[in-house]
Amino acid sequence: MSNSDYKPNSKLDPNAKLSDNERLKTQSNLLRGTIKTDLGDQLTGGFTDDNFQLIRFHGMYQQDDRDIRAERxxxxxxxxxxxxxRARMPGGIIKPHQWLAIDKFAEEKTEYGSIRLTTRQTFQFHGVLKPHIKEMHLTLNDVGxxxxxxxxxVNRNVLCTTNPVxxxxxxEAYEWAARISEHLLPKTRAYAEIWLNGEKQETTEEEPVLGSTYLPRKFKTTVTIPPNNEVDVHANDxxxxxxxxxxxxxxxxxxxxxxxxxxxxxVNTYPRKADDFGFISLDDTLAVAEHVVGVQRDWGNRANRKxxxxxxxxxxxxxxxxxxxxxxxxxxxxxxxxxxEFTHRGDRIGWVEGIDGKHHLTVFIQSGRILDYPGKPLKTGCRKIAEIHQGDFRMTANQNLIIAGVPAEQKAEIEQLAREHGLIDDAHTEQRKNSMACVSLPTCxxxxxxxxxxxxxxxxxxxAILAKHEIADDDIILRVVGCPNGCGRAMLAEIGFVGKGPGxxxxxxxxxxxxxxxxxxxxENVGEEVYLPALDELIGQWAKERQPDECFGDFVIRKEIVAEVKVSKTDFHA
Known part of the structure; x- marks a missing residue:
């Protein structure tokens, strides 16, 4: 389906002008654009015109350091x-040799030196300058x-519950996540041609699932194993x-x-829970995935991206x-x-033993940022573990890391390395473990x-507020994001902070x-001088008046401090 023959479904305005992104995709030659030309232009460190958007389909966002923008x-x-x-890692599984490769590249070729684990169960490199971009793709390709x-x-990295027990x-679930990812991938050879020195083939390319103008907007998919909802199903298409x-x-x-x-x-935009369509057998999984994507491809609004x-x-x-x-x-x-039933969504920090007798260590990584900090050389610790680890690593959707498949005889050695490098810190509170943030400034x-x-x-x-009210061992799911685009999943938190302006x-x-x-x-639009006293009062009220095992979010609904959002379209802005 090309931009020229796209006809909006009857419930959309048939005369609406398509968004410029639709023109861009139509003219991109299946995501190639003129990226190769831009890559060779050393007069600018960025990508120009349509290529600024097209590189996103190849897994990259152009950014700059906003802390130094004014000075420059x-x-x-x-x-x-x-x-x-952002790498494609269905289910978040990465092998030790792959970890060592990304560690080396982050250390030597990025401006920040860090590996960042994301809420999309993968890793990101930040601060890669134009001369190193192609080398980055080749380095990753060399390790699969x-x-x-x-x-x-397009359909993005497919998440899967990281259940090591x-x-x-x-x-089985992970294998389905990988199969769904492959089935829904773009079929164009643009990525291989531009980044991996692939030769352009003369055969006619087609996009049988995504269509020649791809999807109206980003699309996210998960495979989830109850009772753990760590992937936050209601954040996904x-x-x-x-x-x-x-x-x-x-x-x-x-x-x-x-x-x-x-x-x-x-008010025409809002967060929304997913609807339950029903049960399918395993044999129907790929067909259903393909055609949910297909209906959204054909019925989605291509005039208003919001x-x-x-x-x-x-x-x-x-x-x-x-x-x-x-x-x-x-x-x-x-x-x-x-x-x-979903009963929880946090990661089980520490050791667990699986039914196969292997041991699995989940380490808490605040905001997923793996870097050597003073007194906590996290990045060095991960590297040293990767050098001896016989199993795999699993990146979680909560930005933590599981060292999975550790035999009993190696457990003590792994734990010692983790403790020496700050990957295990017994002082971390439950509140810290259940708080999350997006990247935000200075790069986004x-x-x-x-x-x-x-x-x-x-x-x-x-x-400090929890301790003041003598409930220091309790916690509240708290998330803070720099804008309303949803990356840190604040709109599924008990307390969600969504950036409106500086502070x-x-x-x-x-x-x-x-x-x-x-x-x-x-x-709305408040700073610490307003929201901290308000939370102090509410948390104090929760400490005194809650029912047995009543979480903070349930408490504020029961006490009618805020109304429950049942149907987002009608309730969220009411």
Whole structure:
């Protein structure tokens, strides 16, 4: 389907002008553009025109260091352009030899020297200058890693519950995550031609799943094993919830239409939970994945990108109509959903033993930033473990790292290395472990307020409030993001801070422990002088008046401090 023959579905304005991104994709020659030409232009450190957007389909965002932007302007220099690369790692599994390769590149060829674990269960390089970009892709390719379709209007890195205990079930789920990822990948050879010295082939290329103009907007997919909702299914367009019998995977419940991004001041945008379409057998998994994507491809709004995500397509056409179209195209009938329950979504920090007798160590990495800090050389510690580790690493959707598959005889050695390098810190509170932030400043061009750099201070102040009310051992799921685009999943937190401006946030309350409820606005565009006293009062009230095992998010709903968001389209802005 090309831009010229695209016809909006009847419920969309047939005369609406398509967004410029649709022109860009149509004219891109299946994502090639003139990236090669730009790559060789040493007069600028950035990419120009359409290529600024097209490199996203190859897994990169052009950024600059905003801390020094003003000074460079004074010096009549362009911004310090660089790229952030996000790798494609379905299920978050990475082998020790791969880890050593990315560690070396981060140390030698990036401006920040860090490896950052993301909420999309992969890693990112930050601060890669133009002369090193192609080398970066070749380095990754040499160890079996790529960054195809980790950004842009495509299906992105497929998440999977990192469950090291029930190893056989996890292996099955992980294999499906990998298969779904491969099935939904772009088929163009543009990535190989531009970055891997691949020769251009004369054969006609097609995009049978994504279409020649790809999707109307980004698309996110997960494979989830209850009762752990660490991947936050309601933040994603398409979710396969594993249903097991006697420890064996028998099929999936399919949830469609989740998403957290919104736009400040635009009541037509909102975070939304996913709808449950029903149960499917394993044999139908790839067909359902393909045709959920296909319906969104054909019905999604290509005129207004703010309303182009799957969640808005469902609200425009109706969940029943969308589901029926998927059933028709896939020749599948959804059965009633099988029972399941999400009870938690945090990582089990520390050691656990799997049913296979192997041991697994989950280490807490604040904000996922792996770097050598004074007294805590985390990056060196990970490298030293990778040099002797016989299993694999698993990156979690909570930005932590699992050292998985450790035999009993190696457990003590691994733990010693982890403790020596600060990867195990018994002083970390539960509040710290259950707090999260996006990258935000100084690199994200969309950031309105601090997030990653502010989180440690915010955690300490929250811990002080908990201690003041004699509940220091309790915790609240707290997340802070620099803008409303949803990367840090603040809109599924019990307390969510969403950046509005320097030092100013919108504060949302009322998510729950399981990640199955959207929070609601409580304070708008306020700083610490307003929200810290307000939280002090609310947390004190929670400490005194809560019911047994009642989490903070449930408490504020029960006490009607904020109203429950049941249907986002009508309730979120009410």
């Amino acid at each position: 302007i004074k010096q009549k220099l362009e911004p310090m352009h660089n790229v952030m690369l 890693i790529d960054s195809i379709a980790t950004a842009g209007d 029930e190893s056989e079930l996890h292996q 398409l979710n396969f919830v594993a249903i097991a019998e006697d420890g064996k995977l028998v099929g999936f419940n399919v949830l469609v239409g989740g998403g957290l991004a919104m736009t400040h001041g635009d 309303n182009a995500k799957t969640k808005y397509t469902l609200d425009t056409f109706g969940t029943d109509a969308f589901k029926a179209e998927v059933e028709k195209r896939a020749d599948v009938t959804f059965a009633p959903s099988r029972p399941y 061009p969309l950031a309105m307020a601090e997030a990653e750099r502010y989180l440690p201070d915010l955690i300490e102040k929250t811990e 100013k946030y919108n504060v949302y309350l009322g998510g729950n422990r399981a990640g199955t409820r959207i929070p609601k606005l409580y304070l």
